[in-house]
Amino acid sequence: MADLEDGLKRLGLHELHVELGGKMVPFAGYEMPVQYPDGVLKEHLHTRAAAGLFDVSHMGQVILRPKGSMEELKLAFEALMPVDVLGLAEGRQRYGLFTDDAGGILDDLMFTNRGDHLYVVVNAACKAADIAHMTAGMPGVSVQPVTDRALLALQGPAAEAALEAVLPGVAAMKFMDHRVIGDIWVSRSGYTGEDGFEVSVPEAQAEGFARKLLAQPAVAPIGLGARDSLRLEAGLCLYGHDIDTTTSPVEAGLTWAIQKARKAGGAREGGFPGAVRILRELAEGPERLRVGLRPEGRAPMREGVELFAPDGTPVGRITSGGFGPSVNAPIAMGYVARAHSAIGTALTGEVRGKRLPVTVAELPFQPTTYKR
Amino acid sequence: MKFTKEHEWLRVEGDHVVVGITEHAATQLGDVVFVELPETETQVAEGDEVCVIESVKAASDILAPIDGEIVAVNQKLVDNPGLVNEDPMGAAWFFKLKVNDLSVLDQFMDEDEYQELIG
Known part of the structure; x- marks a missing residue:
């Protein structure tokens, strides 16, 4: 990836994005396509109806190799996260979270057991810090950033057939399976709530690979704008907005990511940064919780909107919000005091000086279609 | 038709001025999903925030380009905000103003000047 004078990095597929009419904007230090000529709304709906191709090469791909045994590597990685790494089978991927000593979230990530090493994908904005954190926190592990690969996501109901046409064999994969096919690394996962794949491709092959997918009528290029509305409808957290160092995994409703082995009474209970707070919150419940929110009218409630109980008491704040094209209504996520977090609780959100009705709602807003 | 620096168009209709946003503005905003109109x-x-437009990307305001009285609003936009993207220069007008003196429009750009502004 090239560095520009303004400090922004360029994706390996930059020329392809420009050719496709992508509107390039700065994002996490990269020039990224925020949308193509179809626009966010159509791109979003296309992904849910057929297949969307996303360039997420800005994300950090990292290989962790043990200097000793693989078990030592897994246990070293477990010391950074409230997550069961040891129990993850070869060829399987799992969601993880780096926590800090106060129980806040440093980043969220995906990791894969590839037999003799782990493959990790972290957020673009956090990757330098994550690499430093892993290097410092795991002295017995070699932490190798992967800098010569593109990362493409193909998402939607037509993703399986479209990828199978280019990469035979992937249709047999299940959600969170990972396979190495020649030079190509494939995971059946994504960030839209749809069935789909994330594919790591050597940079030299990436453009040809993307063009083979885009040549299929079901596949359209999708920008960051629709990526955001898709993940919001799917109830998925965006790091730096819905989760950060001020939120704990329990507050964020990510307790499903903390497997039994790391909880109280588990085989490897605690032993991760912030364990005191996180185990306490698991036992007693957190003071506040991330919830879904449905504004009553048509006006979107965006990040930063303050939330109030019917009696006017401040109870929380929206961390992500906008319009959900598939639910055809405004949707949001935010944190509210636990007493106000039950589904159906009536609140108000302050928009342009007016307190408008909003109801605590179930997440996700859009049913997920993962191939389990 | 006249144009403002804020990417609004103004069209005289009898002694009223019809106000909308330009095609350029609609494209920049992206898909409009919510419109709030004045009473x-x-x-x-001049300069009062009279309408709110929310697109999939962000919220923005329409400012009153001149002093006047709101005599009509386009209720269709509330029911179908996407009309702003479909026909910004025609069916998707926002409001009509009654003004005392139509010569206030002379201060605004004509189409050629506006095209030059947006390059």
């Missing part, structure tokens, strides 16, 4: 019979002053 009719409201006196507004």
